[in-house]
Structure formats: C-alpha cells, structure tokens
Amino acid sequence: AQSVTQLGSHVSVSEGALVLLRCNYSSSVPPYLFWYVQYPNQGLQLLLKYTSAATLVKGINGFEAEFKKSETSFHLTKPSAHMSDAAEYFCAVSPEYGNKLVFGAGTILRVKS
Amino acid sequence: GAGVSQSPRYKVAKRGQDVALRCDPISGHVSLFWYQQALGQGPEFLTYFQNEAQLDKSGLPSDRFFAERPEGSVSTLKIQRTQQEDSAVYLCASSPVLIVAYNEQFFGPGTRLTVL
Numbered sequence: 754a755q756s757v758t759q760l761g762s763h764v765s766v767s768e769g770a771l772v773l774l775r776c777n778y779s780s781s782v783p784p785y786l787f788w789y790v791q792y793p794n795q796g797l798q799l800l801l802k803y804t805s806a807a808t809l810v811k812g813i814n815g816f817e818a819e820f821k822k823s824e825t826s827f828h829l830t831k832p833s834a835h836m837s838d839a840a841e842y843f844c845a846v847s848p849e850y851g852n853k854l855v856f857g858a859g860t861i862l863r864v865k866s
Numbered sequence: 867g868a869g870v871s872q873s874p875r876y877k878v879a880k881r882g883q884d885v886a887l888r889c890d891p892i893s894g895h896v897s898l899f900w901y902q903q904a905l906g907q908g909p910e911f912l913t914y915f916q917n918e919a920q921l922d923k924s925g926l927p928s929d930r931f932f933a934e935r936p937e938g939s940v941s942t943l944k945i946q947r948t949q950q951e952d953s954a955v956y957l958c959a960s961s962p963v964l965i966v967a968y969n970e971q972f973f974g975p976g977t978r979l980t981v982l
Contacts (some may be wrong), residue, residue, distance in 0.1 A: 763907075785968040796973035797909070797957070804968040840907065843908050852922065852966045853899065856908030 755780045756847050759857035767865050771814075772796050772831040776844030779825065785847040786827045787854065788818055789851045800842075803827060814838070839864045868892065868971035872958050878980045880949045886980050887943045887977045891960030900933055900972060901957040909957050916964055917940060948981045955979070 756766025760775040776785060786803040807819045814837075818829045827844060843862045845854040879885050892897050896917050901909035904927075907922040917938040926933070930949075931956045935941040945952055956976050959971040 756974045757908075759908075776919065791975075794875050796975045797959075798973070800905060802968065844929070845908075847967055852916075853902075853911040853925075854909070854971060855911070856901075858906070858908045 755848060757775060757844050757846050757855055758858035759842075759844050759860050760858055762858065763861045763863065764829050765863040765865060766834045767835050768836055772829070772834045772838065772862065774829040774842050774844075774862065776818075776827045776829065776857060777825050778827060778844075778846045780846060780848075786818075786820060787847070788812065788816070788827075788846040789843045789856075790840050791843065791847060791859075797843065800829070834862075834864045835840050836864050836866065838862060870958055870960055870972050872956075872974040874976050876976060876980075878982065880982055881906065881948060881950060883948050884946045885948055885979065886981070887945075887956050889941045889943070889958030889960075889974060891939065891941070891958070892962070892972055893939075895960035895962050896938070896964055896970070897961040897971075898935060899959040899968050900941070900943050901959065902927075903955040903956070903957055903976070912943070914930065921963075922934075930973050945979075948979075950981050953979055953981045 756779045758777045788800040789797040803820045811817045844857040898915040899949045900912040903909040914922040915935045928948045932944045956974040957976045
C-alpha cells in the first residue's frame with residue numbers, strides 16, 4: 754500500500770526566508786504526487802502536482818517541488834516566505850490508475866515577521 | 867464560479883444519534899469523494915462515486931457509515947449511532963473526469979462533526 758511521510762508537523766520560518774517542507778513516499782511504481790494547502794476554514798487547494806512530465810514542478814504562489822525517485826522524495830520549496838503562506842500543507846500520492854488520494858499527516862507552516 | 871459546498875459546516879451530535887452530511891459538488895463533476903480528517907491528521911479516503919455508482923467504499927470504517935449519490939450530483943454521508951471516535955472533519959471533493967489519478971480534486975470546506 755502506498756504511504757506518505759511528512760517530516761515535521763510544524764515548521765517556522767522568518768518572512769523572506771526559504772521554505773522547505775519535506776515529503777517522502779513509498780510506492781512500488783512511480784506514483785502521481787501532489788501538494789495541497791489548507792487555509793483556516795477553507796477547503797484544500799492544489800499547489801502543484803507531479804505527473805512524470807518533468808521532475809521539477811512549478812506551482813502557484815511561487816512554490817515548486819522536485820521529484821527525486823532515488824530518494825523517494827517530493828519536497829516543497831519557496832525561495833522567500835510571505836506572511837500569507839502561513840497555512841497547513843499536505844503531500845499526497847495517487848496510484849497510476851487509482852481514484853483516491855493518500856495524504857500525509859500535514860505540516861503547519863508558521864511565518865514570523 | 868461556485869466551488870464544492872458542504873452543509874452543515876458544524877454539527878454537534880450526542881453519542882448514539884444519526885447524522886447526515888451533505889455535499890454539493892461542482893456542477894458537471896462526475897467523480898465525487900468523501901474523506902475523513904481526524905484532528906492533527908491528514909485526510910483519509912472513505913468512499914468514491916462515479917456519477918451515481920459507488921465504485922469504492924473500502925475506506926468506510928464500519929457499517930454505521932453509509933453514502934449515497936442517487937442522481938449523480940448531490941451526495942449524502944450518513945453516520946448511524948454516532949460514536950466519539952467519529953468526531954472529525956468530513957471533506958467532500960469532486961473532479962470533472964472519470965479516471966482521476968493525476969487530475970486535481972476540488973475540495974469543499976468540510977463539515978466538522980463533534981460527538982459528545
């Protein structure tokens with residue numbers, strides 16, 4: 754069965770600093786990978802997704818993620834944090850012909866001024 | 867345009883009561899999912915519909931949980947004889963495609979269920 758591990762339930766960065774949120778997956782075949790963001794009282798919103806077209810994926814709001822098969826990782830980065838980035842971030846995996854997402858436990862990002 | 871809506875947004879139930887949670891997907895979306903998100907956890911898959919057909923209910927935790935989508939649009943998740951462990955946020959998501967796999971799922975804001 755596929756699973757996702759997000760290292761660090763809480764991450765705190767200063768405004769303007771690099772954001773790095775870690776995600777590792779377990780899968781016997783390269784899956785589809787997603788990062789979703791959840792703001793308070795709002796639904797999950799897709800940030801970006803990996804579908805095997807390119808290993809470096811750019812998403813909305815300046816975020817990007819790199820798929821590394823050798824490390825089974827899909828870490829999310831942003832060069833410069835903004836206060837509006839404070840939210841909870843979820844990494845998720847979908848099997849090749851599947852129709853459900855398997856989520857990690859989430860990482861709450863705090864941005865300090 | 868309107869996104870996925872869910873009602874009620876908050877529900878408090880006494881242990882043993884039945885509850886019904888409603889999901890209105892984006893118009894025209896054929897695929898619909900229910901997820902359960904316990905406090906401090908990521909969402910966990912409950913069930914999946916393709917139009918009115920429930921194709922996967924492997925995530926439903928017990929036979930107290932029942933979901934339906936009779937006309938292929940609105941869906942209802944029903945929980946009978948609620949227990950404290952049912953307390954969670956219930957998320958609904960929809961997609962315009964049949965094979966969702968690498969496609970985006972559009973999520974509603976969720977219903978927070980508290981069982982006392």
